[in-house]
Amino acid sequence: xxxxxxxxxxxxxxxxxxxxxxxxxxxxxxxxxxxxxxxxxxxxxxxxxxxxxxxxxxxxxxxxxxxxxxxxxxxxxxxxxxxxxxxxxxxxxxxxxxxxxxxxxxxxxxxxxxxxxxxxxxxxxxxxxxxxxxxxxxxxxxxxxxxxxxxxxxxxxxxxxxxxxxxxxxxxxxxxxxxxxxxxxxxxxxxxxxxxxxxxxxxxxxxxxxxxxxxxxxxxxxxxxxxxxxxxxxxxxxxxxxxxxxxxxxxxxxxxxxxxxxxxxxxxxxxxxxxxxxxxxxxxxxxxxxxxxxxxxxxxxxxxxxxxxxxxxxxxxxxxxxxxxxxxxxxxxxxxxxxxxxxxxxxxxxxxxxxxxxxxxxxxxxxxxxxxxxxxxxxxxxxxxxxxxxxxxxxxxxxxxxxxxxxxxxxxxxxxxxxxxxxxxxxxxxxxxxxxxxxxxxxxxxxxxxxxxxxxxxxxxxxxxxxxxxxxxxxxxxxxxxxxxxxxxxxxxxxxxxxxxxxxxxxxxxxxxxxxxxxxxxxxxxxxxxxxxxxxxxxxxxxxxxxxxxxxxxxxxxxxxxxxxxxxxxxxxxxxxxxxxxxxxxxxxxxxxxxxxxxxxxxxxxxxxxxxxxxx
Amino acid sequence: xxxxxxxxxxxxxxxxxxxxxxxxxxxxxxxxxxxxxxxxxxxxxxxxxxxxxxxxxxxxxxxxxxxxxxxxxxxxxxxxxxxxxxxxxxxxxxxxxxxxxxxxxxxxxxxxxxxxxxxxxxxxxxxxxxxxxxxxxxxxxxxxxxxxxxxxxxxxxxxxxxxxxxxxxxxxxxxxxxxxxxxxxxxxxxxxxxxxxxxxxxxxxxxxxxxxxxxxxxxxxxxxxxxxxxxxxxxxxxxxxxxxxxxxxxxxxxxxxxxxxxxxxxxxxxxxxxxxxxxxxxxxxxxx
Numbered sequence: 001x002x003x004x005x006x007x008x009x010x011x012x013x014x015x016x017x018x019x020x021x022x023x024x025x026x027x028x029x030x031x032x033x034x035x036x037x038x039x040x041x042x043x044x045x046x047x048x049x050x051x052x053x054x055x056x057x058x059x060x061x062x063x064x065x066x067x068x069x070x071x072x073x074x075x076x077x078x079x080x081x082x083x084x085x086x087x088x089x090x091x092x093x094x095x096x097x098x099x100x101x102x103x104x105x106x107x108x109x110x111x112x113x114x115x116x117x118x119x120x121x122x123x124x125x126x127x128x129x130x131x132x133x134x135x136x137x138x139x140x141x142x143x144x145x146x147x148x149x150x151x152x153x154x155x156x157x158x159x160x161x162x163x164x165x166x167x168x169x170x171x172x173x174x175x176x177x178x179x180x181x182x183x184x185x186x187x188x189x190x191x192x193x194x195x196x197x198x199x200x201x202x203x204x205x206x207x208x209x210x211x212x213x214x215x216x217x218x219x220x221x222x223x224x225x226x227x228x229x230x231x232x233x234x235x236x237x238x239x240x241x242x243x244x245x246x247x248x249x250x251x252x253x254x255x256x257x258x259x260x261x262x263x264x265x266x267x268x269x270x271x272x273x274x275x276x277x278x279x280x281x282x283x284x285x286x287x288x289x290x291x292x293x294x295x296x297x298x299x300x301x302x303x304x305x306x307x308x309x310x311x312x313x314x315x316x317x318x319x320x321x322x323x324x325x326x327x328x329x330x331x332x333x334x335x336x337x338x339x340x341x342x343x344x345x346x347x348x349x350x351x352x353x354x355x356x357x358x359x360x361x362x363x364x365x366x367x368x369x370x371x372x373x374x375x376x377x378x379x380x381x382x383x384x385x386x387x388x389x390x391x392x393x394x395x396x397x398x399x400x401x402x403x404x405x406x407x408x409x410x411x412x413x414x415x416x417x418x419x420x421x422x423x424x425x426x427x428x429x430x431x432x433x434x435x436x437x438x439x440x441x442x443x444x445x446x447x448x449x450x451x452x453x454x455x456x457x458x459x460x461x462x463x464x465x466x467x468x469x470x471x472x473x474x475x476x477x478x479x480x481x482x483x484x485x486x487x488x489x490x491x492x493x494x495x496x497x498x499x500x501x502x503x504x505x506x507x508x509x510x511x512x513x514x515x516x517x518x519x520x521x522x523x524x525x526x527x528x529x530x531x532x533x534x535x536x537x538x539x540x541x542x543x544x545x546x547x548x549x550x551x552x553x554x555x556x557x558x559x560x561x562x563x564x565x566x567x568x569x570x571x572x573x574x575x576x577x578x579x580x581x582x583x584x585x586x587x588x589x590x591x592x593x594x595x596x597x598x599x600x601x602x603x604x605x606x607x608x609x610x611x612x613x614x615x616x
Numbered sequence: 617x618x619x620x621x622x623x624x625x626x627x628x629x630x631x632x633x634x635x636x637x638x639x640x641x642x643x644x645x646x647x648x649x650x651x652x653x654x655x656x657x658x659x660x661x662x663x664x665x666x667x668x669x670x671x672x673x674x675x676x677x678x679x680x681x682x683x684x685x686x687x688x689x690x691x692x693x694x695x696x697x698x699x700x701x702x703x704x705x706x707x708x709x710x711x712x713x714x715x716x717x718x719x720x721x722x723x724x725x726x727x728x729x730x731x732x733x734x735x736x737x738x739x740x741x742x743x744x745x746x747x748x749x750x751x752x753x754x755x756x757x758x759x760x761x762x763x764x765x766x767x768x769x770x771x772x773x774x775x776x777x778x779x780x781x782x783x784x785x786x787x788x789x790x791x792x793x794x795x796x797x798x799x800x801x802x803x804x805x806x807x808x809x810x811x812x813x814x815x816x817x818x819x820x821x822x823x824x825x826x827x828x829x830x831x832x833x834x835x836x837x838x839x840x841x842x843x844x845x846x847x848x849x850x851x852x853x854x855x856x857x858x859x860x861x862x863x864x865x866x867x868x869x870x871x872x873x874x875x876x877x878x879x880x881x882x883x884x885x886x887x888x889x890x891x892x893x894x895x896x897x898x899x900x901x902x903x904x
Contacts (some may be wrong), residue, residue: 081705128893134704135647136896139843143885151882261649261712268709295722304717311710312695315702 012588029191035181043174055173059245061286062180063238066187068266068282069275070234073191075264076273077200078227080206083136084145085235085263090255092236093243094158097165100244107169107244114240115233118343122232126225129204145260153251164250167243180241184279185518187234190390190475191275195229195479197474201461202424203227212448214432215441216528217465220408247482249332269310271300271317281318282348300448339549340519343526343556347494351529362421362566363388363532364409364440365614369418371404371588378404380588381418386532391558391565393579393596395572397608401588406536410442415443422532431541437465445537447517451510455501455520459492460485462527495523507605514541522553526561533557534566539574547571576600584608619865625816625824627839627861628760632815632851633838634845635767636808641847642694642784643804644708650714652835654809656719658684661825662817663731673736681813688809692802722828732827736817756818762876763814764854768869771850780804784848837864840888846898855896863887 019412042049050058067089074080082088092114100110128140151157158165169176194200202223203214210220218516243249266285270278289299310318363387371379379401386392394402407413409420411432412467420428427435441447449458467488469481496505519539525533535554551574557563571574575582576596584592584599586608592599599605633651640648641839661683662676695710772779781794787879791797815838816831823830842858845852867883891898 075705132892132896134645135641135847136892138647138708139839140889140892143889145881147885264705265709265712268706271704272705297720297727300720301717302725304720306712307716308691308695308710310712311702311706312698315699315706364745 003168003572009341022190023062028185031185031299032182035185036178036446038377039174039177039181043172046125049172052173055177056245057287057290059175059180061243061283061290062177062184063245064263064266064286065279065282066241067238067263068270068278069187069191069237070231070238071263072267072273072275072278073203073234074227074231075267076271076278077194077207078203078224078231080126080227080342081134081264082125082141082226083138083257083264084125084141084143084148084258086257086259086537087145087148087233087261088118088122088241089242090153090249091121091232091252092239093167093249094165094239095236096152097167097243097249098158100168101166105174105314107171110167111237111240111244114243115236118236118239120503121226121227121598122228122235125232126228126582129224129228137396142257142260146256149256153255158251164248165243166248167246169244169247176244180245183237183241187237188275188279189477190230190234193475193477193481196465196587197229197349197459197477197485198464198501199223199226199474201450201453201457201465204453204457208450209448209450212444212450215410215436215444215448216461217433217436219433221430230475250264250470265307269307269317271319274317274319277317277319278457333603339546340346340522340553341498341500342560343553344560345498345499346523346526347491347563348526349463349491349529349568351466351531361387363423364566365419365424366405366409367419367421369405369408369417369420371401371408371413372416377588379415380589382582382585382590383418384590384593386564386566388531388564389558389562390580391554393571393575393582394566394568394584394585395575395582395599395605396591399587400585400608402585403536404588405585406534406566406568408444409435410440410534436528439529439531440526440534441525441532442501442534443536443538447509447514447541449509449517449519449521449524451517452508454506454508455496455512456492458520458524459495459527460488462524463488463491465528491527495527499523505579508616515543515546518542526563527559530563532564532566534568536568537570538567539569539571547574550574572600617868618747620862621749623862623865624858625749625753625756625861626819626865627841627858628757628854629815629819629834629857630837630841631760631854631857632763632811632818633834634841634857635764635850636811636815636848637842638845638850638853639804639811640808641842643780643801644707645704646711647839648808649708649711649715649835650691650718651808651812651838653715653718653812654687654814655680655814656814656826656831657722658687658813659810659816660722660726660731661734662774663733663826667731673734676733677736677817680817681810684809684813685806686809688805688807688812689802692805693776696805697755697798697801701793719828726826727828732824733820735821738867750821752818752821759814760819760854763811767850772845776803777802778801782834797880836884837861840884843888843892844898849898852898860884860887 013336037568043470067085071082074082075591093601095117096107096110096114099105099113100107105113105429123257125141125144129137132140134550171179194203195562202213202218205216205218206220206223212222234589239255242254246254249255262285266281314320351498362385366382366384368381368383369379370377382405384392384402386396394405396402404413408415411430411434415428419426422435422438422440427438450461453461467484469478469484473481496502501516501520502514509520512520518538539550540548554565554567555578562578567579579596580595582596584602584605591604591608592602594602626787636651637648640646640651658680662680665679666673666676684783691714695706695714699707699730728864734753735752739751741748743749743755771781779790780800781798782790782793783795783800787797815834819831819834820826837860838857842853843854843856844852844859845856
């Protein structure tokens with residue numbers, strides 16, 4: 001293992017700044033100690049306090065909490081609906097039951113088998129999510145749940161008819177409760193790690209805006225499926241915990257459609273994406289009725305009314321009631337602050353991935369590219385070259401096809417003919433996120449950030465492609481993941497400080513003024529360590545004074561930071577002032593190109609902008 | 617042939633549920649989980665009027681429709697209207713709440729007793745294609761046809777109907793053009809209640825008894841029909857209802873596979889899955 005010495009150093013590196021890691025580890029250790037000690041002490045000191053059915057209720061309540069965390073990951077973070085989650089729980093329970101009762105494996109291995117099976121099943125359930133969304137996806141997952149219930153699990157291999165599967169556990173009640181509590185703690189820690197690493201940021205960004213996610217190098221397909229797999233693994237664990245608690249499951253109980261719906265209700269009532277509130281909602285939902293015996297029929301009527309009123313009056317969930325965290329005020333729209341600071345002040349990271357050496361003098365070559373939308377030829381045999389270390393302008397009237405050409409280069413639209421070469425290598429068949437990872441960064445006219453995330457999270461998101469750690473490392477927060485995230489956090493703090501945005505750091509980007517959003521966007525682009533920076537109307541939404549300051553910043557990009565810039569801009573003085581070379585597009589065709597001073601005098605360009613009649 | 621006739625009758629009732637689901641979905645992009653259950657609870661009003669107070673069936677039917685419309689309007693006013701900007705999943709959870717409320721009231725008030733309703737028309741019937749079609753079933757076909765045509769005419773030829781359609785297409789633009797968003801929302805939910813009541817009234821003679829959750833299959837059939845129709849098209853909902861009814865009857869009549877239990881349910885699910893994956897916009901819907 002060549003990596004051994006390195007990882008040892010990393011462990012020591014982790015210990016160096018103790019203020020970030022240890023409180024978390026400390027809290028988890030305290031919780032673990034409590035979870036072990038309390039049930040065991042209770043069962044020994046006061047053996048009559050908890051009866052058999054109390055243990056059963058507690059076990060099931062904890063299993064339900066794990067299931068709710070699992071759905072919260074999928075629905076709250078990744079924004080993917082599952083109305084068939086009970087089917088995943090059933091997979092875990094049946095797998096663990098078969099492993100323990102028929103193959104006589106120990107319960108721990110049975111549960112592990114349940115986790116693996118459910119994760120695999122969830123992968124398959126996630127495949128339609130690549131095509132469908134919203135209600136359509138919801139229906140497919142409902143069908144999955146029903147098919148599991150009525151066809152698969154009713155089959156003779158799984159159920160021996162409707163007799164079901166037995167789940168032995170071989171440990172006493174108190175010990176099993178300890179096991180369940182520790183597993184809840186494990187799932188909690190993994191969920192925290194997801195939120196704190198690039199996994200959680202990728203999930204949330206894919207949920208909000210797939211194009212933006214791709215522009216930061218996130219493979220949308222991969223992360224959607226990953227959300228399903230991780231959620232499925234947790235659901236499988238929950239199912240196995242549930243099964244070993246009630247000792248016997250069949251295709252009718254307890255993993256039916258109403259359990260799936262209950263889980264969705266728990267996540268929404270708790271607050272999508274709010275882990276603690278969702279767990280509390282699950283525990284209250286299960287434990288309250290089961291400890292108040294003989295609930296009157298009208299209590300269920302009240303419960304239903306309560307549910308409707310809760311979601312109607314608190315659509316974001318009851319999490320807001322639980323936390324004291326005040327909503328930050330709407331962003332200070334002070335346009336005097338709209339100036340981009342000198343870019344060399346930003347802590348721009350180095351690009352770690354080895355990119356092929358430049359095979360041509362030009363960083364980007366667009367050759368004879370055609371893009372059609374139905375009958376419309378949006379880009380009509382356009383060609384341009386972007387030499388390394390230059391600022392190249394792309395101008396033209398509205399609807400000329402400039403942004404479409406941008407989208408073609410960054411991979412958001414497919415080209416119908418032509419070639420696009422980056423560093424001399426053809427990239428037109430690569431996905432958008434693959435092109436981003438080669439070092440092509442782009443901005444969007446509508447600001448390409450995850451606007452529901454905070455400024456800080458967007459800076460962390462921007463560093464997505466620089467993270468060297470894998471998914472397992474992230475889930476378990478292994479040393480390399482922890483160290484990388486600390487680096488990212490430090491760099492983010494520096495960047496926010498350089499922008500002077502400390503006050504805005506934890507505010508959703510949506511609440512910032514247009515000019516502030518633009519500044520954060522450009523700073524985030526640099527955080528991806530790009531070679532080619534494509535800016536789509538960066539001065540749009542900026543105050544005039546700030547737009548003037550933009551010219552100096554563009555030259556910073558080229559001269560101080562050594563980046564190459566492709567610029568779409570309507571602010572013609574800005575283009576003439578900063579660009580080394582300018583291309584003019586009209587109705588999808590290139591009508592002129594040249595040095596800025598030649599372009600400003602070109603009759604064809606004047607005609608395109610002002611109409612031929614004016615010049616005639 | 618027999619299956620087709622039976623399927624048309626069952627399917628036409630599915631179509632009513634599908635129309636309710638489609639109407640609500642078009643207006644608010646939400647699946648109403650309570651679409652069949654509102655009518656089920658309301659049917660107890662019919663029992664109360666016809667059996668307990670010996671009024672004619674039609675009076676009882678009107679009572680049921682009235683109750684269902686009231687439930688729809690109340691739900692819209694108290695629960696749905698404050699949720700204009702809430703996520704659609706949250707609104708769907710509210711309709712699950714309505715479903716639970718309906719079931720909870722049924723259980724609290726009516727559990728333990730079997731309620732039997734008189735059929736709308738006690739005698740008569742005609743044999744066609746070797747199948748006996750009772751008067752009640754003829755009534756069902758007739759009512760569904762009238763509702764389908766009436767709804768289509770209303771939406772196409774009245775100002776309010778056009779406003780409903782415009783609002784479904786683009787709520788913001790429609791509101792800027794002066795359509796009353798609140799009244800449209802109220803209309804949608806009131807109408808969905810009425811459609812639910814009519815569907816349950818018509819299918820009750822086939823099921824025979826009135827009990828909590830007796831018409832769960834109606835919701836599944838109606839949802840399948842709405843999906844086949846494309847969720848956004850009312851004609852699609854009616855065509856989808858008939859197709860689903862016929863398909864279900866054919867499967868029941870001809871195919872039983874012992875190796876796969878509950879094959880009929882599975883077959884229905886496979887149809888939906890195929891439609892969703894191959895043609896998500898349904899037969900007559902438009903791509904969102």
